[in-house]
Amino acid sequence: MGRGNKQIESAMAQTDIAERVYNHTWKLDPIIRSLLDTDFYKFLMLQMIWGLYSDVDVTFSLINRTKTVRLADEIDEGELRAQLDHARTLKFTKKEMIWLAGNTFYGRKQIFTPDFLHWLQGFQLPEYELTRKDGQYILNFEGPWTHTTMWEIPALSIINELRSRAAMRNLGRFELDILYARAKAKMWSKVERLKKYPDIRISDFGTRRRHSFLWQRWCVEALKEGIGRSFTGTSNVLLAMNNDLEAIGTNAHELPMVVAALANNDEELRTAPYRVMQDWNRYYGGNLLVALPDAFGTAAFLRNAPQWVADWTGFRPDSAPPIEGGERIIKWWKDHGKDPREKLIVFSDALDVDTIEETYKHFQGRVRMSFGWGTNLTNDFAGCAPDDIKELDAISLVCKVTHANGRPAVKLSDNPEKAIGEPSEIRRYLQFFGNEERVSKPVRV
């Protein structure tokens, strides 16, 4: 029994003094701790950009669509610079390089060439330009596309996590305890709803908008634990590596946006999205042949598409309402002689359990589906704080291509609220690609 008593005293009184002093003198709690802490599609695109567009300069810019949130008032500039500076010190570790080279992605071995990996080994994030205007940060990344593209995800995760940290700064230990207990309970009730559909396919797309790295990790663990094989993986490469999950993702709007911006004539502009797809097809294949149809409007994309587009595995409608967008694509496949049941639609815009359930039930048995669940997976704290904290609500923050070789870049999307670019350029693109079937809906996240 003596042992018992000694343990009690120890449990009550023992503090690891070294650890405590160490924790209390931390200068920085880094948000980005690995260059793999980014979305997988960045690597797939990067290999192609490095191969085909290594001479193109591309500017990425932070865009806060939630104008009511004054980021420069919420987040301290010194802290932001310290986090961005810290991310710039990172290099791929030996373990990470070995994993990228040796892992199987989408069923393919050696998806990355030795030359590309050799180049990647020396990679570091390039410089940034940070100023402030009207309560917002103006954050630009200018330089070779091969470098600036890699800022998108870490820049967004850093700003979103700094915003969460600021929002929670005044919470006591107990309030934080309640906050995370409720967030966990809330997340788990979503998991239990999704469990009801054993054939559903869901992956985590929430890196950029996450509340924090640790919270994203918890959400990923929750999905792995809760829905098992229905959880097909995570877009986050670091989490995929550490949790033995599939790294998920294909390509993004930046590819057609840059190629369109570089177009020298109407024909080049019209065919830009398809040229990107042809290049992609040369680099990758099979399950990676998932097209993003909405860069300049899905209607125009489908109308102008060559027949071979129907041979691709699937589409990722990223701004149309999921049921309407999905129906349009299914009709197009049928019109082009394809059986939609052999095709894949990846839904990824503004999903939450309600939308996922509704969409899944609607299309079940008619097409293969996959859900890339983002903001509402990794940053849903509504109703979780003991007293409402509006700064914990996710915002619509993106980091997008604004210029390519000095020319302005444009994204139209199927939702006019998500259009990006200079107003005169947006008008020009609209005139060129048309404005059919674009549906305005508020962009919350």
Next chain:
Amino acid sequence: MGRGNKQIESAMAQTDIAERVYNHTWKLDPIIRSLLDTDFYKFLMLQMIWGLYSDVDVTFSLINRTKTVRLADEIDEGELRAQLDHARTLKFTKKEMIWLAGNTFYGRKQIFTPDFLHWLQGFQLPEYELTRKDGQYILNFEGPWTHTTMWEIPALSIINELRSRAAMRNLGRFELDILYARAKAKMWSKVERLKKYPDIRISDFGTRRRHSFLWQRWCVEALKEGIGRSFTGTSNVLLAMNNDLEAIGTNAHELPMVVAALANNDEELRTAPYRVMQDWNRYYGGNLLVALPDAFGTAAFLRNAPQWVADWTGFRPDSAPPIEGGERIIKWWKDHGKDPREKLIVFSDALDVDTIEETYKHFQGRVRMSFGWGTNLTNDFAGCAPDDIKELDAISLVCKVTHANGRPAVKLSDNPEKAIGEPSEIRRYLQFFGNEERVSKPVRV
């Protein structure tokens, strides 16, 4: 930045080897770690028992009213013995004795006499007898009332916590995380409901039925944080001391039960409850004059009560439905010329937020009220486990006086389901005190 990088590696890789080995070789995680980890009323009663009944032998026995739960199958006998044995090694520490002597209880300084405290200093829990029968434990504490009375609360907390531990033994780390996150979220939603009534008065009476010591502590912290001055304190003396809260409690059924068992004639039996109150009045006063009317039925108690009973501060109806029981007492006060608004009713039977709200609204403005919240405060895990675990549901476990100086003891209560004693003795008491107004309701907790 070097500092940042060093920190990352440290955070990821550092394990305190000594602590880990120490934790992994624990022989016992003691449930009772202090003799103050019991209900405050035990000390108030003990002082009087020590003063007036030091020559009386009283047997306390474990009674599991939830017959469907086979405790001896759920809980390992070796673990139970180890915990009981460990509790027997405890003595009051110097700090604890100083606090008992120096603290103000119910507004009174030096509520405990120096002589009593001197005796208490040498106190240790006495022997126990443990056998098993039909899947249940037979656990008896025989000996001087001054000693056996102190087993009631630790015996119950030990068995309840061992049962929780057994119920959770097969849960993984993630499932435990969800379990406690949900329990916290659930508890906090109760706190938020109670917050709506700034004049409500609630205290923690949940020691005996708690899920675990740490969980009770968390619930007490939650009430302190959440409802502030509406939280009037805790019955748990250790938690009161460590959290600077009021220690709450007055007296229990064991006093009239023992005195009634020792009665040599009808007159002594009839007056037993009032004699206990007269003794109590000599020892304590003011806010501590709260009577427990239901030991042999509230109707008989009120019918036979001398006029001076109406001068007491209040009643604690412990087995009647709260609204009916409260109305009966209010009527009795009025019949005896008292203004109920100057009187106190302490509700303490089977409370949860619904009952508390309903009762509070019903009596608001008509009588002073206080709610002693027990099992549903410190042991409500319904719906919290990822998969339902029925072993986490609280059971109706009590530890009651069964004999005094060899004579059988009886409790009738206002709910026949809560009656305790040998059947022939219960019949004798019923004949003597009458069976009016006793309402049967299922005893869940």
